[in-house]
Amino acid sequence: MSGLNPELAAHVDASEHAIRLLARENKILEFIARGASLEKVLTEIAHAAEEYCDTEVRCSILLLDESGTRLMHGAAPSLPDTYNKLIHGTAIGPEVGSCGKAAFCKKPVFVEDIDTAPSWSALKHLALPLGLRGAWSMPIFASNGDVLGTLGIYTLEPASPTDRARQAIDLLARTAGIAIERHRSESQRLRYQKQIETLNDTGILLAAERDLHKIVQAATDTAREFSGAAFGAFFYNEIRADGESYMLYTLSGAPREAFEKFPMPRNTAVFGPTFAGEGTVRLADVRKDPRYGKNAPYHGMPEGHLPVCSYLAVPVVSRSGKVLGGLFFGHSEPNRFTLEAQHLVESIAAQAAAAIDNAQLNDRIARQLASSEEVQQRLAIAQQAAQLATWELDFRTDEIRFSPGSWPVFGCDPSEIKSRADWERQIHPDDRDIVRNELESCVQNAKAYFVEYRVQSPLGVRWVQGRGHVVYHAETARPERLIVLSIDITERKLADEALRISDQKFREAQKAANMGTWFWDIPTDKVTWSMEVPSFDAAVSADRLKNWVNAVHPDDRPAVVAELDRALRQGGPFKIEHRLIRQDGAQRWSFTQGQIMLGEDGTALSGLGITMDTTARREAETELKRAEERFNLAVDAADLGFWYCDLPFDVLGWDERVKEHFWLPPDAKVTVDDFYRILHPEDRERTRQAIETSINQKKRYDVDHRAVSPTGEVRWVRAVGRGFYDETGNPVRFDGVTMDITERRKAEEALRSSEKLAATGRLAATIAHEINNPLEAVTNFIYLAKTTDGVSDQVRSYLEIADQELGRVSHIARQTLGFYRDSSGPILMSVPDIVQDVVNLYQRKLLYKSLELKLDVQSDLTIRGLAGEMRQVLANLLVNAIDASNDGGRIWIRARRVVDLKTGGKAVRLTVGDSGIGMNEEVRKKLFTPFFTTKSDVGTGLGLWVTRGMVEKAKGRIRVRSRQGIGTVFSMLFPSTKYPPPSVQPA
DSSP states (O other): OTTSOHHHHHHHHHHHHHHHHHHHHHHHHHHHHTTOOHHHHHHHHHHHHHHHSSSOEEEEEEEEOTTSSEEEEEEOTTSOHHHHHHHTTEEOOTTSHHHHHHHHHTSOEEESOTTTOGGGTTTHHHHGGGTOOEEEEEEEEOTTSOEEEEEEEEESSSOOOOHHHHHHHHHHHHHHHHHHHHHHHHHHHHHHHHHHHHHHHHHHHHHHOOOHHHHHHHHHHHHHHHHTOSEEEEEEOOOOTTSOOOEEEEEESSOTHHHHTSOOOOSOTTTHHHHTTOOOEEESOGGGSTTTTOSTTTSSSOTTOOOOOEEEEEEEEOTTSOEEEEEEEEESSSSOOOOOOSHHHHHHHHHHHHHHHHHHHHHHHHHHHTTOHHHHHHHHHHHHHHTEEEEEEETTTTEEEEOTTOOOTTSSOGGGOOBHHHHHHHBOGGGHHHHHHHHHHHHHHTOOEEEEEEEEETTEEEEEEEEEEEEEOTTTOOEEEEEEEEEEOHHHHHHHHHHHHHHHHHHHHHHHTTEEEEEEETTTTEEEEOSSOGGGTHHHHOSBHHHHHHHBOTTTHHHHHHHHHHHHHHOEEEEEEEEEEOTTSOEEEEEEEEEEEEOTTSOEEEEEEEEEEOHHHHHHHHHHHHHHHHHHHHHHHHTEEEEEEESSOSEEEEOHHHHHHTTOOTTOOEEHHHHHHHBOHHHHHHHHHHHHHHHHHTOOEEEEEEEEOTTSOEEEEEEEEEEEEOTTSOEEEEEEEEEEOHHHHHHHHHHHHHHHHHHHHHHHHHHHHHHHHHHHHHHHHHHHHHHSTTOOHHHHHHHHHHHHHHHHHHHHHHHHHHHHOOOSSOEEEEHHHHHHHHHHHTHHHHHHTTOEEEEEEOTTOEEEEOHHHHHHHHHHHHHHHHHHSOTTOEEEEEEEEEEOTTTOSEEEEEEEEEOSOOOOHHHHHTTTSTTOOSOTTTOOSOHHHHHHHHHHHTTOEEEEEEETTTEEEEEEEEEOOOSSOTTOBOO
16 A cells, blocks of 8 residues: 555555454354354454454453342453453442443443553552553443443553544444343243243143143142252142151152152141141241251251252142142252243343344345445355345346355355346245235335245245345436345244244143133233133133123122232232133133232232133032032941951051941051951951952952950941952952941841741641640530549549630630731720730739739720730730739739820720839830840840830820839820720620
């Protein structure tokens, strides 16, 4: 340039410097576009700053931490690591060097000499030994004006920046801002995208999966990942009788062996609130909490336990309000568990800003590089690296020209596309009209050109994005050229499609589960619903919360409003189950669970969550409850007890009713030895063989055996059950039921006794019938003997006695036939005759015990009934009176006509009394109960039960009065009839 004048030379030099700087910036932008790491991009910016300053310098890029108070090392390739480490984490402030001051004041700081600058007084001892003298710092700003960090320049001699240096530092600081902001946005986007994908996958799993372990494990893993915990666990709320022991179910972030040598969590002050369902416990440092370390034996964490500082515990509560367990998370560092409510919105905003910045940057690059062939050559490198192409369409000739180095975004070498027709042939047929319409609109409306479409290539269909603008003639305003930057966006489209499919699967899973999601913008009260739950009708479509609350059933509305008010005040999770009323008047049950996010000042900002139609579940629960009630009713009615026994036999699982059957208290622990001990000795071996046969041969187990109480009482128990086997056929359980069959056994025994008595009675009646003729013959012979001449008086007296005894035998035979030969229907009977017949039958028994019998029976009394049954009634009562009386006692039988005070009609009262031993109140209450007897050696317990039945059959009533040591009186009341009726028969 020696031939140029100085001004022109300076201008050319400045232009070349600007072109080189722009090229370097383009290279950095290529790094950013290719997704290079932030460290690599910042290192490249630092090298560029050191290259384009007018003197030898060292560059340091520092990043502001999340708290906005400290500068952290970003890139400083030419500075010693020792210096970088010393300034890493330096707090910002007006007197903290150049970078600390620039970040604090949010404006550039240029220090010519570190040694004399007041702001460097506290730090110059770090810089001067390294030969650093000048210190210039430019704040790095985000698109919203926030400080992201600083770009610092150190000179080796005291110096101030030239204009070119300031221009370079400013440009590179802005480029660094793009890189940092893009990195943060991308990192945040990836983090939230991963969270959304994980939530989608977890939502699909929880909606479709029935395996309890997979569901809980997925919840634990996802919660640990989102919370940032080092490890987490889920514990079932299983508590022993002493209030201790929770059962470990799943672990996440740590091997199960890490907890094997430690006991399960105990009911301590720290764990207690979680298992009591009192709410979430989140502690920055659990060791500083007043509840920590209060319980023996460890008084804190046992030695060797995974270190826990940050602590988060969330109770897992059913609908019913039952605490099923808890999710517990820990981390060795404090303050690791925080709420991030606003980061999702910030991430979206940051991504949108980054996308706009990138689009504007690409357009600016296209405009700047189009003016210079030399710049275009440099642009070719960027195009290859970023897989983009720059080209222009000449509207006058329809020719297309590509910039050198353009990437083959259209599926062929750019040199093969020479005209508009060539370009359109590469476009997918279904998208050609879209592209033509966009180009026409761009030309007519003088707006920016933007279109996304598919092209056909040998490798398949690819997606292309085109951005550009139309160049118009300066005088005629006719369109001359279309300048376009085209980028291959196939990978992005595939990612969008994958995300769309994932979102569709999530929505389908929600629909299958009758579940929808909602978002509530609290300041505006606007609610946005997904539409997966059409059964909710207008309640879900309500765009204001107050409209949704109006759809809540009036009886449930106060509780719903109260829970929402609590969540708005406190923030965090909430859950409610209630009824909604549809527009057609139908009611649906709804379960809503959500999270309220609060701002830094405690104001509620937004809420999000799910709503599920639980009508079917509610109806199923109601039907299940009814079925359980019916089942329990059947169990109670049948007096069934249930037993469950794991094999091999050891401790047996018996419910309270089985224990009652075997004379055990409800809280008794039962072993197989206890079972055989309680069995009657005669039943043990038979029962043992029946159990072994049932298990080994897979047969039904059905055994009646006796259970003997500690006091010797016997109860008959029937046991029915069977074995249960694993996949290989090995027996694993032996379960079944028991029932108390003592009364049935007594009934069977009594029935057998009754059948024997009946057979005996029938035999006696037959014998009585058969001896009538011989008796009559013998009587006749005795009569002939008595009237024969020559018989002495002594012999005649003997014959007279024999005749009397034969008469008594004949009378007994006739009475026996009377007991067991009844008429086919009720007849009118003489009460005095019935009484006399029965007394005659038991006269010998009365004489044997020297009992005094007093009869007081009116002579004209009649009753209607079966003669045999009436004799049996009176006989039963007379025999009982004889058995209850001591020798020499008194018995009386009375019969009177009386007035029935209950009906007002005439009646006959028949009374049998004795002066015997009497009975107590307990015996009297059971007197007419079947199978109840006080005669353990001869009684069946059916006599008085049958007696009452016969009395009631004759339309009568019977009652008893008795006192121990005084005696007993049985009184019967029968409807009276007139006497003597024409049809009365002798009894």
